[in-house]
Amino acid sequence: MSKLYSGAEIVFKCMEDQNVDHIFGYPGGAVLPIYDELQNFKSIKHVLVRHEQGAGHAAEGYARSSGKPGVILVTSGPGATNVVTALTDAYMDSIPLVCISGQVPTHLIGTDAFQECDTTGITRPCTKHNWLVKDINDLANTIHKAFEVATTGRPGPVLVDIPKDIQFQKTKYNRPKKEKKLNGRSHNHFNQNSIDELIELMSKSSKPIFYTGGGVINSGPRASELLRELVYATGFPITSTLQGLGSFPGDDNQFLGMLGMHGTYEANNAMHDCDLMINIGARFDDRITGKIDEFSPNSKKVHIDIDPSSINKNVKVDLAIVGDVKTVLSSTLKSLKQKKSKFLKSNKQKTSKWWEKIQKWRSVRSLDYIGSEETIKPQYAIERLYELTKDKDSYITTEVGQHQMWAAQHYKFNKPNRWMTSGGLGTMGYGLPAAVGVQVAHPKKLVIDIAGEASVLMTIQEMSTAVQYNLPIKIFILNNQYMGMVRQWQELLHDKNYSESYTAALPDFVKLAEAYNCVGIRAKTPEELDDKIIEMLNTDRPVIFDCMVDKVENCFPMIPSGKPHNQMILGPKDQESKKITGKGKSLV
Amino acid sequence: MPNSKSAYSFSNKKEKFDTHIIVVWVDNEAGVLARVVGLFSGRGYNIESLAVAQVDEKLKISRITIVTTGTPQVVNQIKLQLRKLVPVHKVADFKREDKAVIFKEMALFKIVGPNNKLEGALKACKKYNPILLDKTKKSNVIQITALRREIDKMSKDLKKFGLVSVSRTGAVAMTRGADIFK
Numbered sequence: 172m173s174k175l176y177s178g179a180e181i182v183f184k185c186m187e188d189q190n191v192d193h194i195f196g197y198p199g200g201a202v203l204p205i206y207d208e209l210q211n212f213k214s215i216k217h218v219l220v221r222h223e224q225g226a227g228h229a230a231e232g233y234a235r236s237s238g239k240p241g242v243i244l245v246t247s248g249p250g251a252t253n254v255v256t257a258l259t260d261a262y263m264d265s266i267p268l269v270c271i272s273g274q275v276p277t278h279l280i281g282t283d284a285f286q287e288c289d290t291t292g293i294t295r296p297c298t299k300h301n302w303l304v305k306d307i308n309d310l311a312n313t314i315h316k317a318f319e320v321a322t323t324g325r326p327g328p329v330l331v332d333i334p335k336d337i338q339f340q341k342t343k344y345n346r347p348k349k350e351k352k353l354n355g356r357s358h359n360h361f362n363q364n365s366i367d368e369l370i371e372l373m374s375k376s377s378k379p380i381f382y383t384g385g386g387v388i389n390s391g392p393r394a395s396e397l398l399r400e401l402v403y404a405t406g407f408p409i410t411s412t413l414q415g416l417g418s419f420p421g422d423d424n425q426f427l428g429m430l431g432m433h434g435t436y437e438a439n440n441a442m443h444d445c446d447l448m449i450n451i452g453a454r455f456d457d458r459i460t461g462k463i464d465e466f467s468p469n470s471k472k473v474h475i476d477i478d479p480s481s482i483n484k485n486v487k488v489d490l491a492i493v494g495d496v497k498t499v500l501s502s503t504l505k506s507l508k509q510k511k512s513k514f515l516k517s518n519k520q521k522t523s524k525w526w527e528k529i530q531k532w533r534s535v536r537s538l539d540y541i542g543s544e545e546t547i548k549p550q551y552a553i554e555r556l557y558e559l560t561k562d563k564d565s566y567i568t569t570e571v572g573q574h575q576m577w578a579a580q581h582y583k584f585n586k587p588n589r590w591m592t593s594g595g596l597g598t599m600g601y602g603l604p605a606a607v608g609v610q611v612a613h614p615k616k617l618v619i620d621i622a623g624e625a626s627v628l629m630t631i632q633e634m635s636t637a638v639q640y641n642l643p644i645k646i647f648i649l650n651n652q653y654m655g656m657v658r659q660w661q662e663l664l665h666d667k668n669y670s671e672s673y674t675a676a677l678p679d680f681v682k683l684a685e686a687y688n689c690v691g692i693r694a695k696t697p698e699e700l701d702d703k704i705i706e707m708l709n710t711d712r713p714v715i716f717d718c719m720v721d722k723v724e725n726c727f728p729m730i731p732s733g734k735p736h737n738q739m740i741l742g743p744k745d746q747e748s749k750k751i752t753g754k755g756k757s758l759v
Numbered sequence: 760m761p762n763s764k765s766a767y768s769f770s771n772k773k774e775k776f777d778t779h780i781i782v783v784w785v786d787n788e789a790g791v792l793a794r795v796v797g798l799f800s801g802r803g804y805n806i807e808s809l810a811v812a813q814v815d816e817k818l819k820i821s822r823i824t825i826v827t828t829g830t831p832q833v834v835n836q837i838k839l840q841l842r843k844l845v846p847v848h849k850v851a852d853f854k855r856e857d858k859a860v861i862f863k864e865m866a867l868f869k870i871v872g873p874n875n876k877l878e879g880a881l882k883a884c885k886k887y888n889p890i891l892l893d894k895t896k897k898s899n900v901i902q903i904t905a906l907r908r909e910i911d912k913m914s915k916d917l918k919k920f921g922l923v924s925v926s927r928t929g930a931v932a933m934t935r936g937a938d939i940f941k
Binding site for chain 2: 291292295296299300303305320478479480482483484487
């Protein structure tokens with residue numbers, strides 16, 4: 172007879188077989204049997220967070236930087252509800268997470284027992300799938316299935332809810348089934364005809380553009396290599412969404428910078444004027460398209476995506492290729508080499524006018540700002556941070572707001588999986604715990620959370636986690652004492668009525684750092700900024716860096732509300748002429 | 760939303776809404792209906808009627824029939840989103856005008872009144888396969904099977920015969936001929 176294992180043991184047996192080495196969690200009544208077993212599974216290291224939301228974001232940071240699923244362990248009731256924001260965040264940004272939650276014993280379910288909540292009910296809309304395990308014999312298969320669902324197709328979060336009595340019961344353990352070839356369900360639903368059609372469109376186009384997104388990153392490092400190959404082979408310009416940054420080198424001449432609401436002038440104008448748009452792993456999000464009726468009116472649109480429901484959801488496309496980016500790109504490159512081996516040469520002539528136009532847009536230098544010798548401009552702070560860290564293979568996370576956009580604009584990424592930011596949900600408080608997760612996955616690397624002082628306070632308690640595990644994360648706060656993006660919109664859209672966007676009582680971040688037993692550094696002037704950043708980089712402990720920046724700087728360029736791509740506000744000088752009026756105010 | 764000035768994407772185009780019957784084959788497991796219905800409510804799709812029951816005891820497959828309205832783009836999204844749900848096996852989509860598909864709903868009418876009215880009610884239902892399920896001196900319960908709009912009409916027409924209560928199912932659908940939906 173084979174050995175019997177308790178439900179709690181099975182949880183860890185499954186994790187071992189799924190090659191889990193770190194889990195992020197917080198104990199509580201309904202998961203105590205699982206925590207009791209933790210010590211018997213030496214290959215699995217538990218990271219104790221300070222709040223379950225932190226566990227979720229840390230797991231996201233871990234997953235995005237490593238390409239492996241992030242694993243969370245929380246208790247029932249408040250443990251589960253606290254992790255909901257992180258699950259929703261991961262769902263929006265397609266991050267693979269497996270969340271194990273405790274539940275009250277099965278005989279108490281539905282009785283409003285202590286720390287009971289309808290966890291599967293609450294998390295149903297924010298997970299790819301979830302399970303309530305009511306039979307010990309289903310447990311192992313369910314957990315294996317959970318890992319499969321989280322990591323295949325378009326990745327996303329899943330949750331397995333395990334009642335406490337199930338954790339005590341015993342049964343045989345089932346190893347994961349040997350992967351049947353693609354399980355009968357392939358994620359590639361395209362054929363050679365579509366690839367041929369794509370190449371035909373490419374060879375006909377005189378104003379092409381690649382528009383790439385997080386799907387390239389999710390498809391693995393090989394997808395980024397293939398993307399580079401394709402972009403160089405075609406000579407086409409390329410722009411990227413917020414989530415796609417890093418899949419193509421940010422300092423390459425063919426890269427037009429990020430597009431969208433705070434994207435560059437050249438990227439957005441090229442999107443508007445192009446005759447062929449090749450969307451690779453992006454989803455025509457509303458922050459990208461601007462006014463949808465006037466979105467890139469004269470282009471043929473190609474959409475490469477693994478998720479069939481992303482096709483024609485927001486924007487109708489002319490050619491849809493449903494498949495994994497890596498596979499589609501490799502087929503495209505193969506065909507391109509066979510059929511049009513001299514593509515680059517023959518195309519140079521054809522796209523030369525297009526490139527001239529792009530250079531003209533580029534010469535506007537839309538990311539420029541007015542410098543200062545007295546106060547630190549936030550853009551300057553990011554620029555200096557980039558210059559001083561660019562040869563270090565650093566990992567950057569962010570919170571949400573102006574600082575996030577400035578980081579996306581001014582920090583140049585050359586590799587995938589180096590940039591972790593909450594795009595879809597826009598979760599303030601994401602960056603600090605995400606940095607914890609990234610540092611856990613990459614203990615020797617430089618991990619920086621570019622933060623705002625308002626966002627970072629939402630999950631500041633995770634500094635304590637960083638200190639406990641000697642994770643030398645660097646929290647680089649652009650402190651303007653305002654919720655900057657809220658303030659900016661109030662200035663531009665609500666007649667400068669700065670309702671509740673100023674934080675009148677902020678902690679002293681240097682003292683706060685000391686209270687957490689990490690290092691606090693403050694920079695007040697542009698003159699001292701470099702030295703302070705170097706001091707931060709030379710500190711082998713967690714650091715909170717309080718960078719006091721200009722309080723009223725706005726983030727430009729910006730597509731104002733209700734405007735298409737080609738009507739951007741460029742900066743303080745341009746602002747007056749394109750005021751946002753009327754109904755737009757209430758609709759942003 | 761005429762001439763919207765928002766950065767969120769509003770469309771000014773007024774597109775025609777079509778009625779579609781969506782049939783979904785799902786694993787009959789706890790919460791599966793909530794997943795399907797939650798998808799509709801969460802994404803703002805309409806449900807006009809809903810019928811669900813297990814159709815394969817051995818494989819534990821349930822068949823959900825949903826009548827919905829939407830633009831072609833929305834209906835397409837509904838199908839694609841449904842197919843992403845883990846317990847969903849297959850999704851079929853029929854237009855209400857589709858001649859190759861049979862649509863039926865069932866209704867129960869309770870009529871209370873004198874004999875001549877009860878008979879009048881039964882007569883009025885003649886076209887819709889009426890079955891007298893219960894009869895007393897003062898009342899009838901009549902079952903009919905018909906299309907939605909026919910039942911709508913009967914619910915109105917029977918008022919004059921003493922209709923006091925209506926209970927009806929959602930639509931169910933099946934293709935004509937020997938073929939089945941794969």
